[in-house]
Amino acid sequence: MPVLKFQNVSKVYDNVTKALTDVSFSVEEGEFVSVIGPSGSGKSTLLRCVNRLVDATQGSILLDGRDITRADKNEIRRIRKRTGMIFQHYNLVDRLSIIENVLHGRLGHKSALAGAVGHFTEREKEDAFRILAKLGLTEQAYKRCDELSGGQKQRVGIARSLMQEPRLILCDEPIASLDPSSAKVIMDHLSDINKTMNITCILNLHQVDVAMKYSKRIIGITLGRIVYDGPPERLSKSKIHEIYQSSEGELITDAGC
């Protein structure tokens, strides 16, 4: 059974903006899928439909076989607590310490009050430090997030999502604000998490070359429609131009190829 299945999903914002149109695909457990497409093509909307930060207008989305488009509040919380999310701008609470931000990954698993006052068990703290060690952030654990570099912040973002014990991690342009070497560190961590912990990853990416290097499957979307779904080897140059709606020579990837 696929972990995630989109069936004819459409999303229209404010009755005018068609962000997704008739999107169907499914993702098996342990896959590492990259979604590519130009700005405004609907990549962020697609990811946010999975954890219901955005409500799809039509169609059904099956998570572990259960349709989540009609989930109630409790059900949504249940979905979210096992689904990690990583953001382009990291979305950390900058004025809190790294360890506190990592522990935020447990909020969905705790009672409202314990979470609100920040009461975490010894076990949870231990897990948090173990994850920080894995990501090379032990030294920074008590620093405030606004003292970190972009690459370090994104590693805190990854640590927070790992604290959720996720089955699935959604990454919305995880490396778009990073320099190439930090971007590589982040991509290597995500790839490693996918392989060693068998966590399914879906990534929105801007960089076609990165997507082709790291993932075995690429989904290309243009104007809210899937125009490519397959392995990177079959993704021809002309297909890339179709996805980005550009002509020969206009894309940076054209240079050097």
Added chain:
Amino acid sequence: MPGVSMEKAPIPENQTSVFVVRKRTFTLVFLGVSAVFAISSVVTDYNVIDGFVAIPRAVSWIAENFVPDKKAWSRFPNILEKLIETALLSVAVTVCAAVCALFSALLGTKTTKINPWIGRGVRIVAAFFRNVPDVVWAILLLFSFGQNILTGFFALFFYTFGVLTRTFIETIDEVSANCVEALRATGANLLQTVFQGILPSSAPEIVSWILYMIETNIRNSTLIGVLTATGIGYMFDLYYKRMDYGSAGLVVISIVALVILIETISNQIRKAIM
């Protein structure tokens, strides 16, 4: 310059240059302001020259009459007592209003996504409270409470509540929208999002605004005190009407001293928390 040919650099044709546009705008604004000034002078029958000539006279009158004399200093304990009363009232009003404003800001901000209609309602109510000046609130409340400390309290409270609700909403939207999205995505509920995300990220701004409103309210409560016959404003009014200008002057000086003191303290606090 080697390498750069001396040909004319190409400039866009058939378009008005931004420099010309800017010059034109400046000229128009200057003419407009002058015209408004001239018209309002004529309408209000106000002569600018006379106004400026009157300044030295006014200053010397104040200097002659408002200098605290011996009688004024003998009243200093009374003045100090009222001054402290006014300061405490301002702090109390601001803190009460801030607590209420924080709750309504949490309802009013789009970040928490509680309910769009409640949010809109809160923003309209806050705009109303804010746009009625505190002095007008005091005059309106005089009818229901009379010349009473409650009148002053509520006048300042309503205005402060309106201002703080708006600024808190803006602060929350600005500084915590991103982290709130992330916390919601982890499955955190509203209470957890508020305490773990919104409050930690917006606390310094919130405290800074509260301090600012305490300063403002100490200044404003003087004027409101004149209307409601309470606090330091009443003292000033009393001495002034008795033509005891020395004591009235001492009141003014002590208000200024208090405001400067409060400003200094709040700047220290701001530095410490930012």
